[in-house]
Amino acid sequence: MTVTSAEDMVFVQRVPAKVLPPPVTQVGAIGWARTNLFSSIRSTVLTFFTAGVLVWIAVPIIQFLLIDAVWSAKDPTACLPREGHEVGACWAFIHERIGYFTYGSYPPAERWRVNLFFLLLAFGSGLMLWLDAPRRGLGAVYFFVVLPVVSYILLSGWPLIGLPRVETDLWGGMLVTIVVATVGIVVSLPIGILLALGRQSNMLAVRFLSITFIEFVRGVPLITVLFMASVMLPLFVPPEFSPDKLLRALVGMVIFAAAYQAEVVRAGLEGIPQGQIEAAKALGLRYWRLNSSIVLPQALRITIPNIVNSFIALFKDTSLVFFVGIFDFLKTIEVARLDPKWSGPNTSLTGYAFAAIVYFFCCYLMASYAESVERRLGRADRR
Secondary structure (H helix, E strand, C coil), rough: CCCCCCCCCCCCCCCCCCCCCCCCCHHHHHHHHHHHCCCCHHHCCCCCHHHHHHHHHHHHHHHHHHHHHECCCHHHHHHHHHCCCCCEEEEHHCCCCHHHHHHHHCHHHHHHHHHHHHHHHHHHHHHCCCCCCCHHHHHHHHHHHHHHHHHHHHHEHHHHHHHHCCHHHEECCCHHHHHHHHHHHHHHHHHHHHHHHHHHCHHHHHHHHHHHHHHHHHCHHHHHHHHHHHHHHHHHCHHHHHHHHHHHHHHHHHHHHHHHHHHHHHHHHHHHCCCHHHHHHHCCCHHHHHHHHHHHHHHHHHHHHHHHHHHHHHHHHHHHHHCCCCCHHHHHHHHHHCCCCCCCHHHHHHHHHHHHHHHHHHHHHHHHHHHHHHHHHHHHHCC
16 A cells, blocks of 8 residues: 655645736726615615716706806897797806906906916915925915015005005905905914913903903804994094905904804814823923914814814805995806896806806815815824
8 A cells, every 4th residue: 555645745836826806896986886885775775866866956957057058149149048949057148247257346457466466376375285395484474474465565556666556445256255265264263273272371361351252253143243343443543544345344254253263273272182281381381382382283283174164164254245345256246147238037047156166166175175184194193
């Protein structure tokens, strides 16, 4: 009888095994859909129901905005319905009045100044939002010092250098919306941080004043704050120095936004472990060094979603400045749609659709940037 040794009984595959691709149903678009949309009977039913609702809503919208739309017309009657022909959005109306929607009543010959302001603001915003930008300190000086001065000279004018004076009563459209939103966002956050710190201060007078300001402003509607700024602010200065309507609206927006930002920042401050604060004090850090180096960076990072949400709400609330006689972007659309020349049945709906698209695009950009910053900070924590 033949005896088999242990070495002869060991099976070793000398050729590497062929690498097989994963099943088609587990990867790619099919795998994602199977995992997220059709993982169970309930999920499948909900997916088909949602798809049906989206189709039911999206088809008429696409039909109105794109398929049946009037994109260009020499005669406004092209946007009027005709027998046997359905007419959708009148984009020709938007094309003709886009200058008014952007600049308001700003003199056409001086609108290059507004365009230059938009470019300078975009450049400064890019420097501040680019986290890895070189020499960010110089970018901050440009954005917070140089840009406000240059923008004021550009938009308001300075006859000494050949720029005619343009009163703010002539400003309007997207120009006003961007100016109000930018000033409100940039100024309200630092004030809100100071108010949040004041609310947690150990000094009774500072804490009392901060709480009183925050609760009073948050307890009244924004329209009330705007009216108070428009009516009461001139009472505190001599008549010759009385601020114009736009400056009053800016003050009202900043006051209102700062009160809400204070509560947003306070929520972040409450999330800081007390042990870190005690450790910093044990190292001998003073109050302002403690907050600027340890507390505030963590608090602001925690509450980034809430801060951006307040910014988005502020950007949309700029449409309320028309209550004090300022023609913002939405108000210019409402005024333009009353033009008898474009008195069609779809003119108003087209104007509001255009406003919705613009507001959505701007708010989506802010939310997307905030989400990217959160992901970046999250990766830093995981390291």
